[in-house]
Amino acid sequence: MPDIIPYHLTFPHGLHVGRGVENLAESRVGVPSDTLYAALMETWRITGRDVKALLASEDAKLTFHLTSAFPYAGGIRFYPLPVDLRVVLTQDRLMSLGASKTVKKIRYFSEGLLNLAREGNRLDDWLPDEKQTKGMAMQGGTLWLAKDEANFLPPAIRNKRDKNGKLTEQPLPLESLPYQRVWQSHTAPRVAVDRINSSPNLFQSERVLFTKGCGLWFGMWGEFAELKEMLTVLGENGLGGERTAGYGKFTFEEKPLINFPDPDENLTAYLLSRYHPRDDKELSLLRKDQSFYRLEAVNGYLHTLDGAAQRRKRLWLVCEGSLIEGNPNGNAPDTRPEYEDKNNPGHFLPGMDHPVYRPGFALAIGWKL
Numbered sequence: 001m002p003d004i005i006p007y008h009l010t011f012p013h014g015l016h017v018g019r020g021v022e023n024l025a026e027s028r029v030g031v032p033s034d035t036l037y038a039a040l041m042e043t044w045r046i047t048g049r050d051v052k053a054l055l056a057s058e059d060a061k062l063t064f065h066l067t068s069a070f071p072y073a074g075g076i077r078f079y080p081l082p083v084d085l086r087v088v089l090t091q092d093r094l095m096s097l098g099a100s101k102t103v104k105k106i107r108y109f110s111e112g113l114l115n116l117a118r119e120g121n122r123l124d125d126w127l128p129d130e131k132q133t134k135g136m137a138m139q140g141g142t143l144w145l146a147k148d149e150a151n152f153l154p155p156a157i158r159n160k161r162d163k164n165g166k167l168t169e170q171p172l173p174l175e176s177l178p179y180q181r182v183w184q185s186h187t188a189p190r191v192a193v194d195r196i197n198s199s200p201n202l203f204q205s206e207r208v209l210f211t212k213g214c215g216l217w218f219g220m221w222g223e224f225a226e227l228k229e230m231l232t233v234l235g236e237n238g239l240g241g242e243r244t245a246g247y248g249k250f251t252f253e254e255k256p257l258i259n260f261p262d263p264d265e266n267l268t269a270y271l272l273s274r275y276h277p278r279d280d281k282e283l284s285l286l287r288k289d290q291s292f293y294r295l296e297a298v299n300g301y302l303h304t305l306d307g308a309a310q311r312r313k314r315l316w317l318v319c320e321g322s323l324i325e326g327n328p329n330g331n332a333p334d335t336r337p338e339y340e341d342k343n344n345p346g347h348f349l350p351g352m353d354h355p356v357y358r359p360g361f362a363l364a365i366g367w368k369l
Helices: 033-046 091-097 101-105 111-115 148-153 172-181 227-237 280-287
Strands: 005-010 064-065 070-073 076-080 108-110 135-138 142-147 157-159 167-171 183-193 199-212 212-220 251-254 270-272 294-297 299-302 309-312 315-318 338-340 348-350 362-368
Touching: 033 064, 033 227, 091 101, 101 315, 108 111, 111 142, 135 148, 135 172, 142 148, 148 172, 199 212, 199 227, 227 251
Parallel strands: 108 142
Antiparallel strands: 005 212, 005 251, 064 212, 070 076, 070 212, 076 108, 135 142, 157 167, 183 199, 270 362, 294 315, 299 309, 338 348
């Protein structure tokens, strides 16, 4: 069974993780696994270490794998809802719901519900409803958890406040919890100054702020003895964008191991990270009958110590929450840009003399279908 070590991150000044080069005004709530890898690799480099020691080629195998970062609230960790809802709800229930907004809004479900569903149980009875019999929703319907898990929510969400706004020891009624917020998004105006003519350029930047006792968590499988050191440095420098404004700084806490089953021939792999198939054999896993997945295009800019920023090659990655029949591994393809050779039309040359890897290593757990 894979032992995943969870790390809870607390962002006191908020977080900005862009949704692509064309959409800088919005921020993701979580952090994709390839972004986490890249941030840790850069931290490894600035602390004077050789990145090639960790990742020498696209076929190299790391001694550790990372999940993406997902929300947590107090003692409740949330996971991406599977892309195929038939593994969590019965066909009859899905037919009765139709285009119900209740299911459409859900993006994450709790660890307790995950453990029920991955054993082959259906969660019809836990769907949020007006009576909140067994299940409930929070964050405008985005988060789904079991009613019994409400006691693990942080006091800032779970308890009442007095007339002065101070927290009390008295818990809120369960009916009011769906209106509590684990995070809130705020858009602030920012100004970029043109370096040539010093003209200002106004733009909007979104920041995600977490309620006290809430934040993001990610898991690591394998061995990376220097991870805590890297997280300490990364937390001081900041994760994501708009770091000069104080966004992205965090503290972290290691939590007890989580034991999950390994994917095998009898279990489908449920992805907790982004994934890039490393060869035709792994691509064939996506064509199997029990594979259900969603793809996302990943692009952006890269920077080097001795050159201007350049656009990376666009890369398609399999998203978190996908179900893959088999045991995916993944790789780290080279995404450095290529430009046409002016002296040899039709031929292309790399834009730099060293590779630029985008990690697409899979971290998945077994799911019984």
